[in-house]
Amino acid sequence: MIKSLKVLHHPLSDSLYQLALLEPDLDDSKSSFKAKLDEFGLFPLKPSALEIFQINLGKMCNQTCRHCHVDAGPDRQEIMSRQTMDLCLQVLKNTEIKTVDLTGGAPELNPDFRWFVQEIKKLGKHILVRCNLTIIVANKRFNDLPEFFKEHQVEVVSSLPSFTQDRTDRQRGDGVFEDSVKALHMLNVVGYGQEGSGLILNLVYNPAGAFLPPSQIALEKEYKKELSSRYGILFNQLFAITNMPISRYLDYLLTSGNYEMYMDKLISAFNPASVQNLMCRTMLSVGWDGYLYDCDFNQMLDLKVSASTSQHISDFDFEKLKNRDIIIKQHCFGCTAGEGSSCGGSLSV
Amino acid sequence: MENHYYNSKDLDKFGNIAEYQKELADKFFAYYGEVFKDSHLTAKEKSLIALAVAHAVQCPYCIDAYSTDAYEKGYSEAQMMEAVHVASAIKGGAVLVHGIQMMNKVKEIGM
Numbered sequence: 001m002i003k004s005l006k007v008l009h010h011p012l013s014d015s016l017y018q019l020a021l022l023e024p025d026l027d028d029s030k031s032s033f034k035a036k037l038d039e040f041g042l043f044p045l046k047p048s049a050l051e052i053f054q055i056n057l058g059k060m061c062n063q064t065c066r067h068c069h070v071d072a073g074p075d076r077q078e079i080m081s082r083q084t085m086d087l088c089l090q091v092l093k094n095t096e097i098k099t100v101d102l103t104g105g106a107p108e109l110n111p112d113f114r115w116f117v118q119e120i121k122k123l124g125k126h127i128l129v130r131c132n133l134t135i136i137v138a139n140k141r142f143n144d145l146p147e148f149f150k151e152h153q154v155e156v157v158s159s160l161p162s163f164t165q166d167r168t169d170r171q172r173g174d175g176v177f178e179d180s181v182k183a184l185h186m187l188n189v190v191g192y193g194q195e196g197s198g199l200i201l202n203l204v205y206n207p208a209g210a211f212l213p214p215s216q217i218a219l220e221k222e223y224k225k226e227l228s229s230r231y232g233i234l235f236n237q238l239f240a241i242t243n244m245p246i247s248r249y250l251d252y253l254l255t256s257g258n259y260e261m262y263m264d265k266l267i268s269a270f271n272p273a274s275v276q277n278l279m280c281r282t283m284l285s286v287g288w289d290g291y292l293y294d295c296d297f298n299q300m301l302d303l304k305v306s307a308s309t310s311q312h313i314s315d316f317d318f319e320k321l322k323n324r325d326i327i328i329k330q331h332c333f334g335c336t337a338g339e340g341s342s343c344g345g346s347l348s349v
Numbered sequence: 350m351e352n353h354y355y356n357s358k359d360l361d362k363f364g365n366i367a368e369y370q371k372e373l374a375d376k377f378f379a380y381y382g383e384v385f386k387d388s389h390l391t392a393k394e395k396s397l398i399a400l401a402v403a404h405a406v407q408c409p410y411c412i413d414a415y416s417t418d419a420y421e422k423g424y425s426e427a428q429m430m431e432a433v434h435v436a437s438a439i440k441g442g443a444v445l446v447h448g449i450q451m452m453n454k455v456k457e458i459g460m
Contacts, residue, residue, distance in 0.1 A: 167425075211420065214421050214422045
């Protein structure tokens with residue numbers, strides 16, 4: 001089993017170490033993300049609305065993907081408690097937040113996952129689950145997840161970095177592609193991805209290497225054609241996501257000698273038009289322990305929201321959070337490169 | 350003077366050719382951009398053609414650029430190598446087919 005950086009006591013499991021490494025050299029201050037925003041009059045970055053609550057249910061996962069920004073894996077023990085889930089439900093009840101995005105690790109591994117989904121649904125919120133697919137076939141007790149998702153009209157978002165086994169397994173582990181195909185079939189059987197079913201199944205592409213994603217539109221067309229003709233699999237949309245230079249992907253960039261080239265690529269591909277649609281402007285990220293962040297990436301770098309009196313779900317203050325300055329660092333270039341990137345894919349299509 | 354003819358960082362400076370002749374450079378880059386857009390051939394297909402041509406013309410800048418671009422666009426290692434073999438076959442064929450010219454000349458002057 002591949003171990004997480006944290007269990008290996010790797011220096012990159014320390015967020016301060018990562019942040020120091022990502023900082024530009026003093027003589028290269030023009031390459032800072034803040035300087036870029038300043039150049040286009042986009043600093044400070046502010047929220048535009050609060051529409052999505054992304055909740056990390058824990059870092060435990062049945063996979064150990066090479067690019068994982070969460071450093072998730074079977075050896076991670078951090079898991080959201082029912083008490084913290086209760087606090088999230090209170091906030092959801094008292095705000096206009098429309099969408100709840102459940103992520104992890106594998107969120108389904110949280111023992112209270114199903115209860116939480118049921119409670120969120122009772123509040124009339126739209127639920128999105130970031131399902132790694134293989135969890136569905138990992139154990140008999142998860143085989144009914146497609147039915148459970150269907151029953152609660154959950155939107156499923158799943159990573160599949162390629163329609164070929166080779167690239168998928170290289171990034172996500174041996175056997176992942178084959179299990180993913182099985183799981184996609186199971187989702188299709190209950191109606192996911194089928195026209196007119198109302199059951200949404202979106203896939204996520206992210207590059208298996210040190211490069212940026214190609215055009216999302218072209219890639220989606222190709223995925224649809226290849227997955228349908230090779231495996232009879234249907235899905236709704238493909239989201240092309242840029243890999244963030246943090247955690248395990250940062251480790252990969254450094255050990256493969258690609259770090260400088262990749263950062264130069266992200267910086268030179270800065271697209272000011274992507275800034276207005278950045279996901280941090282419409283979402284809040286909740287950590288497994290209830291702390292609040294501007295996005296999932298800031299969460300993994302321990303960069304809590306700037307609203308100092310509302311940094312935990314137990315102190316949730318909607319007004320303060322709405323008016324906060326979003327915390328930015330060098331990794332943010334990952335969301336503004338080329339067509340832009342978010343948990344919902346490219347920002348310019 | 351550099352002590353070698355090729356520097357990989359020069360690829361990033363390609364646009365600088367406009368410093369000495371802007372009008373022609375602008376026209377070239379506009380044309381270049383148009384050529385690689387999705388049209389009757391997809392941008393992905395064009396990338397693989399460019400990779401093969403890059404090898405045929407033995408341009409190290411182009412090989413770097415289109416190895417990256419073709420891989421980014423989803424071609425596998427085997428597909429990319431087959432494209433290089435196509436370039437090789439055409440180049441090799443181009444040499445060999447001239448053998449006919451050689452034969453013609455030899456038959457013309459020989460007894």
